[in-house]
Amino acid sequence: MRIADRVATLPPYVFATIEQRIAAARASGVDVISLGVGSPDLPPPPHIIDALCAAASRPDTHGYAGYFGTPALRGAIATYYARRFGVSLDPEREILPLLGSKEGLANMALAFVDPGDVVLAPDPGYPTYRMGAIMAGGAYHPLPLRAERGYLPVLDAVPGDVTKRATLLWLNYPNNPTGACASREFLAEAVAYCREHDIVLGYDNAYCDVTYEGYVAPSILEVPGASEVAVEFNSLSKTYNMAGWRVGMAVGNAQALRALATIKTNVDSGMFRAVQDAAATALLGDQDWLAERNRTYERRRDAVLEWLPAAGLAADKPLGGLYVWARTPAGVDAEAWAISALERTGVWLTPGTAFGPHGAGHLRISICVPEERLREAGKRLSAL
Ligand SMILES: Cc1ncc(COP(=O)(O)O)c(C=O)c1O
Structure with missing residues (x-):
């Protein structure tokens, strides 16, 4: 079997790799809170x-x-x-x-x-x-x-x-x-x-x-x-x-x-x-439900912004999207931070370098999980 060169030049899709890492942690009994992917957790009406x-x-x-x-x-x-x-x-x-x-x-x-x-x-x-x-x-x-x-x-x-x-x-x-x-x-x-x-x-x-x-x-x-x-x-x-x-x-x-x-x-x-x-x-059809749904995301966003300082992170308030883009303290490698957080707290945040080298020093936090789980994630990360 000769696999095309393009496969070798293509890194594995970053979220597919992350999914495997999270699955392994879950299989070993960890209550993982994944703030990784931006897959809406709420159903359509x-x-x-x-x-x-x-x-x-x-x-x-x-x-x-x-x-x-x-x-x-x-x-x-x-x-x-x-x-x-x-x-x-x-x-x-x-x-x-x-x-x-x-x-x-x-x-x-x-x-x-x-x-x-x-x-x-x-x-x-x-x-x-x-x-x-x-x-x-x-x-x-x-x-x-x-x-x-x-x-x-x-x-x-x-x-x-x-x-x-x-x-x-x-x-x-x-x-x-x-x-x-x-x-x-x-x-x-x-x-x-x-x-x-x-x-x-x-x-x-x-x-x-x-x-x-x-x-x-x-x-x-x-x-x-x-x-x-x-x-x-x-x-x-x-x-x-x-x-x-x-x-x-x-x-x-x-x-x-x-x-x-x-x-x-x-x-x-x-x-x-x-x-x-x-x-x-x-x-x-009806579009009115989108406003209420966005208010739910907004409350989640604010919950994250609230606990970030206690976890040693900082971020600007986003006006759109499903993520908080958080800065790690100067000199702290975000990838190492994320892996250590997963191992020690069961909370997963995506390292910014998953989106390119200029994402270094950042972690992306998805708000596609319920507010109480986001607060629980904050509690665990703040105790690190
Ligand atoms: C910026 C951006 N574009 C496109 C997509 C792909 O969305 P979909 O293929 O579900 O329409 C995503 C999904 O996360 C995204 O973040």
């Missing part, structure tokens, strides 16, 4: 689940459902974008449903990156941006996200020869892992940069509806001229507590979506029709 059950009970929903999503789902996405962002999308040309946004992020690289091309992606950042570049045989150029710049990359700092070879830029706000949000001015700057250098802008808006204290996250497509260069990736995973359902979408530049669809039609065969019907129900 009954009207969405009822729609799934009703559609799954019909005899005509079980065959291949087509490559481009049902007209009903594409229509629902268009309605959502119009209502939520004031962005008008053509459901035929400017919307492509995805099997969760992660596959879209990875397949985007296959559509836009040849050997020799460069992908610009945030560091720290969601690992799939850089792994997609590697899988496509391209290069990856990290864009450091620094606290003193509000975790916004300095696009003008990218060397000229790298910019020339760049075909794809990834941005993600509300940001995973830092929790930072981007100003509209920065988004306009990013669109201008991509237009000037003929780079596709992949904007990952997975956390746009998980926000706090009245903050409303924009779509990149609200920026005038964005649809010339941008594809926005969005997801029902975090917005509607539907991470396991695998429903996402790519919207925006029609030419880019055609290229992505060419890859996808050769890789997958579309989404279960019942899931598409229920996704349309989620997008079109």
Whole structure:
């Protein structure tokens, strides 16, 4: 058996490795509190689940459902974008449903990156941006996200020869892992940069509806001229507590979506029709429950912020996303800290380097666990 070189250059998916470590601790009897992954622990409301059950009970929903999503789902996405962002999308040309946004992020690289091309992606950042570049045989150029710049990359700092070879830029706000949000001015700057250098802008808006204290996250497509260069990736995973359902979408530049669809039609065969019907129900139905759900996350966020100092950690208050991005004391290695915390307290926090070298000195704390477990985690870590 000869395994392709690309497998050797691809590190194992970081959260898959972490899952194994946690499973081993649980198997040895430890009451592990994992504040690792950002998988919403609350269910979607009954009207969405009822729609799934009703559609799954019909005899005509079980065959291949087509490559481009049902007209009903594409229509629902268009309605959502119009209502939520004031962005008008053509459901035929400017919307492509995805099997969760992660596959879209990875397949985007296959559509836009040849050997020799460069992908610009945030560091720290969601690992799939850089792994997609590697899988496509391209290069990856990290864009450091620094606290003193509000975790916004300095696009003008990218060397000229790298910019020339760049075909794809990834941005993600509300940001995973830092929790930072981007100003509209920065988004306009990013669109201008991509237009000037003929780079596709992949904007990952997975956390746009998980926000706090009245903050409303924009779509990149609200920026005038964005649809010339941008594809926005969005997801029902975090917005509607539907991470396991695998429903996402790519919207925006029609030419880019055609290229992505060419890859996808050769890789997958579309989404279960019942899931598409229920996704349309989620997008079109009652949205009021999201505010209460976000208040639950906000209370959890505040519970973490409360105990961080006692655990020797510090963080800024995030206005979006499912994480607190905590700094370790100067000179303390975050990876060693996390492993020692797991061994001594059963609490797992993700070391920032899981998101790239610029995540050093940080730990990412997921708030996808009930408040009392978060407080229990704080108690254990404070006693360390
Ligand atoms: C920034 C970001 N983008 C994309 C995803 C993928 O979401 P999904 O594939 O469930 O739509 C995640 C999941 O954690 C994420 O954090």
